[in-house]
Amino acid sequence: MIDFHLRKALHTAAGPRTLDVALALAPGELLAVTGPSGAGKTTLLRLLAGLDRPDGGFVRAGGQVWYDQDARQWLPPQRRPLGFVFQDYALFPNMTVRENLAFAAAGQPGAGPLVAELLALMELTELAPRRPGALSGGQQQRVALARALARRPRLLLLDEPLSALDLPTRLRLQQVLADAHQHFGLTTLLISHDPAEIARLAHRVVELDLGQVRRVGPPAPEPPGPLAGRVVAILPSGRLLVQLAGGPTLTDVPAPPGRTYAPGDELALTVGVE
Numbered sequence: 001m002i003d004f005h006l007r008k009a010l011h012t013a014a015g016p017r018t019l020d021v022a023l024a025l026a027p028g029e030l031l032a033v034t035g036p037s038g039a040g041k042t043t044l045l046r047l048l049a050g051l052d053r054p055d056g057g058f059v060r061a062g063g064q065v066w067y068d069q070d071a072r073q074w075l076p077p078q079r080r081p082l083g084f085v086f087q088d089y090a091l092f093p094n095m096t097v098r099e100n101l102a103f104a105a106a107g108q109p110g111a112g113p114l115v116a117e118l119l120a121l122m123e124l125t126e127l128a129p130r131r132p133g134a135l136s137g138g139q140q141q142r143v144a145l146a147r148a149l150a151r152r153p154r155l156l157l158l159d160e161p162l163s164a165l166d167l168p169t170r171l172r173l174q175q176v177l178a179d180a181h182q183h184f185g186l187t188t189l190l191i192s193h194d195p196a197e198i199a200r201l202a203h204r205v206v207e208l209d210l211g212q213v214r215r216v217g218p219p220a221p222e223p224p225g226p227l228a229g230r231v232v233a234i235l236p237s238g239r240l241l242v243q244l245a246g247g248p249t250l251t252d253v254p255a256p257p258g259r260t261y262a263p264g265d266e267l268a269l270t271v272g273v274e
């Protein structure tokens with residue numbers, strides 16, 4: 001259980017505003033945070049992490065006080081059992097994948113086996129000797145997630161972690177996120193603008209606007225959206241045989257316009273009637 005009430009004066013383009021958010025998350029809950037640009041989503045996560053100082057309120061997590069303005073209590077960010085994943089990965093560029101994870105796990109009992117477990121779980125073992133610059137965006141984000149998990153967090157804070165990725169990679173990493181959330185028994189806050197992603201991953205969604213909670217409740221049902229797949233073969237007609245991610249194989253699929261396809265290529269299909 002994590003519950004908090006956080007207040008912070010914001011200096012916004014529209015003038016001074018106050019972020020004022022009170023919420024409680026059940027253990028194991030995945031809460032999506034959404035809302036327009038400038039609503040205070042990133043600020044909320046930074047306040048929870050202790051990266052910014054609130055003006056008032058409290059944060060309690062699993063019986064531990066992280067912050068209480070009235071009681072003058074403040075747990076510094078490095079002592080809060082949480083992991084933070086940013087949109088731009090924020091990996092150490094001069095360290096290998098393994099070193100990035102080992103740095104985060106350092107000082108904990110069982111750090112070596114934990115790094116090995118995370119590399120295996122995130123399918124990063126073969127990439128362990130590489131530096132982040134030699135990885136794709138999706139691979140870098142798997143490293144960032146593994147590095148956040150290397151701190152054995154109770155709370156995982158995800159600031160639009162998948163928004164810079166192409167659709168097939170995003171869909172694959174949504175599954176990785178869901179699996180990690182479940183496997184490590186995490187409580188997670190996920191900032192996302194993508195209604196399909198929210199519907200797929202979140203138990204509840206909180207909508208912020210100008211620093212205030214506009215709505216908290218179940219996510220809206222998943223809107224019909226593109227499906228991720230991989231080209232198996234090009235048919236003589238020029239149409240495609242496509243294996244959907246985690247689903248059936250489709251025959252006679254019209255090739256989406258704009259590029260030529262080869263077997264093995266990933267693509268996103270929009271459902272429709274010809």
Ligand SMILES: Nc1ncnc2c1ncn2[C@@H]1O[C@H](COP(=O)(O)OP(=O)(O)OP(=O)(O)O)[C@@H](O)[C@H]1O
Nearest residue numbers: 009010011012013036037038039040041042043052
């Ligand atoms: N430390 C701070 N002190 C005061 N104001 C801040 C601080 N950090 C951000 N702000 C302001 O608060 C507002 C909310 O910023 P924030 O980055 O939290 O929004 P957001 O909802 O994450 O937006 P986006 O979707 O564009 O990332 C912005 O107008 C920003 O300029």
